[in-house]
Amino acid sequence: MATETRHTTVCVVGGGPAGAMLGLLLARSGVDVVVLEKHADFHRDFRGDTVHPATLQILDELGLVEKFHELPHQKVSTIGVVQDGKRIDIADFSRLKVPYPYMAFVPQWDFLDLITAQAAARYPSFRLLMRSEVLGVVRHEGRVTGVRVRGPGGEFEVRSTLVVAADGRHSAVRRDVGAEPRLIGASLDVIFFRISRREDDPDEGICVRIGNGKIFGATDRRTYWQMSYETSKGGLEDIRRRGLDAFRADLAALVPFLADRVHEVASMDDLSLLEARIDRLEQWHRPGLLFIGDAAHAMSPVAGFGVNLAVQDAVATSNALTAALLRGQRTGAPFDDTLLAKVRRRRRLTTALSQALQRGTQRFGIDSALKGSGQPPAPKLFERFGPAQKLMSRVIGLGFRPEHVRTPEADRPPSDPSAFSPHTTQLTTDEERQT
Template identity: 50%
Template sequence: MTVVISGGGPAGMMLGLLLARAHVEVTVLEKHADFLRDFRGDTVHASTVRLMDELGLGREFAALPQSRLGDMELPVSDGRRVRMTDFARLPAPYNYIAMVPQWDLLNLLAETARREPAFTLRMNTEATGLLRQGGKVVGVRYRTRDGEEGELRADLTVAADGRHSALRQDAGLVPEELPVPFDTWWLRLPRHPEEQAEESRLIPSFGTGAFALSLTRNDYFQISYSTAKGSDARLRAEGIERFRARIAELMPRFADRVDHLSSMDDVHLLEVRLNRLRRWYTDGLLLIGDAAHAMSPAGGVGINLAIQDAVATAALLAEPLRRGRLTTADLARVQRRRRGPMMIMQRLQLMLQQSFFVPVLRGSRTTAPGPVVLAARHLPAFRHLVSRLIAVGPRPEHAPAFARRSPVGAEAAQ
């Protein structure tokens, strides 16, 4: 049996590699010419680092440009900070989150997958709709960047084409939208030479009606600025001078470099969405990752969940595909396995919104809630739980036996 995957993001590329290693004929369609795009999610969580080792890619992954994400700290009322996580106390060597440019990770997966005879990657090719026969999805319609249109038939079509999935729309599947009170704007600011040795830590800054966070990258700071949903037109109308002042007010340490933002073109909107499908599949079609459940950027867990979806999909479907006996019941098994972890993380994100983000946006809070501060200060088990949920996830998936290659040793992942 054959598989076509729409979308060459982390879920699509991982699933393509795994199915090819199971000797299932698989084609991944990616609409862009390369993977090089700014402000994509770049966190590679501990369970994914372990997965790379299981696939025999630990050494290659460790060679990618990367840094380790430090613990999350929140401001408290006495002007100090409280540490919310303790990643180092997770079982070694998979006790950290790596910051890796997503294009480097995707290039590694693509290069590895191309070594499998059953794998095909078609860049500059966008899946635009579904092919149907007798009520069953039997492939996709596609369009290349040159305008060529065609059809690609497959026994299984997988939509891994993100939160604006064209295949989901064509299938008539409408996600349930959950309330999200904020949007996020991404930007980058330079790192000074004397800052190169700084430990990367997650320390959000809360202001009146807005909050910001800096991520330490190899040679720059990646900044997220969040305020009330629907504010993009207003922020752009106010202009870059006012936006620079907003960043400097929230994060005074960056006041000396906000002039590097030359215009609002340097500020990129992420329209935050939190949603989920009631049903991830129809006959011949399966949706995974953001196409099935868009996540808020809170905790940076979306990529990890998408990759875990891909691993579970390959583990559950490879054998039915090889035998030519794939049924909708098999597709339902994927949803049953992955829906629980997704629901847990979405509920946690909703709780985080209500306890942190909504009060900040209303101007009624600029520090962490008291009960959270007490738990973080006095209950190590609380910090461990938060660390595990973020870095590992509620149900981490392991590489299936057919996809494993000789491990490179734990030291290669450190």
């Protein structure tokens, strides 16, 4: 039986921050775009929930910032480290001269729902197919011309002028084309769990506590604390070997206000392990194919750079490619693959600097804290050297090279979106969400 084939201008693999934002940006200018997401929804816990000042500004440029602020969120101005019982603020966003001088905490599924729902409601050339897992690429004469997808109704193909792989740090597209990222930073295990929050708990925002060779992070989620335990490789095995009582005792010692609730970590099932790694592709593109976000450069959770960087990659991509994609869509002119190199040229240095900072923080902060031999020097630097805090606020809040939306919003959809719909009408609303 012949495989069903669908056609579009841009096929984006992955509906994370990079893919969802790119889908919205391209559709906003009238480019036909299909975003393929393998999961049925965006509900995955323990993803990056930080929306930085630079991303807020992008939402403003897109006319979405008011809608964003209608979501339940928290504004956090400072990031602190508690060492020897003393808090040191390593970043204070209120010092930035920007329209939104704070980090907004929003569950990532709310953020992605907002982006994709607004894209679908405003721009008819936007399509999001959930439960659609990309298995590999389709090639023609050495050029990537589409992807093979497993959807709820079986396998199908999407053919496109350009495929953008935004499918995260375990990118299936990357694997399929044999692109191997270079490991930049030593791996770190991050173990997530929840502890309930009480009315009289301190107002901590985001706070990392260091001591006794242990690191616990606490993020205030209003009704609960999203806790993280940073550890070297094999951290979960180590907890299993030492026993949960020892883990609860470590937690109570470092975060004393939670001492009466540590029993909420009742079994190993309450602990979720996420492996963090820092890596980067040397070449971000192939003919017909571009990698952005974590698929091009996996970010660790350190300093919460990843989501902002992924969103900025999407903005840089649409700034660089929209005009050529629209021209091709209107006239049938072939796409100039040399344009893809522009995205890497624009984003490579800022990515490398962000990863260097994550690596440095790991080396001089996290690794020495985990060794437990004396206190890490990094937080103290912020206490002694005032400009360090200002610099860190800027780098975390805005990134090394903030991007701005340069593409126009189309007056009306320039292409006929029904070109895609004969195929998609076979899907139920669960599989394709246009509202």
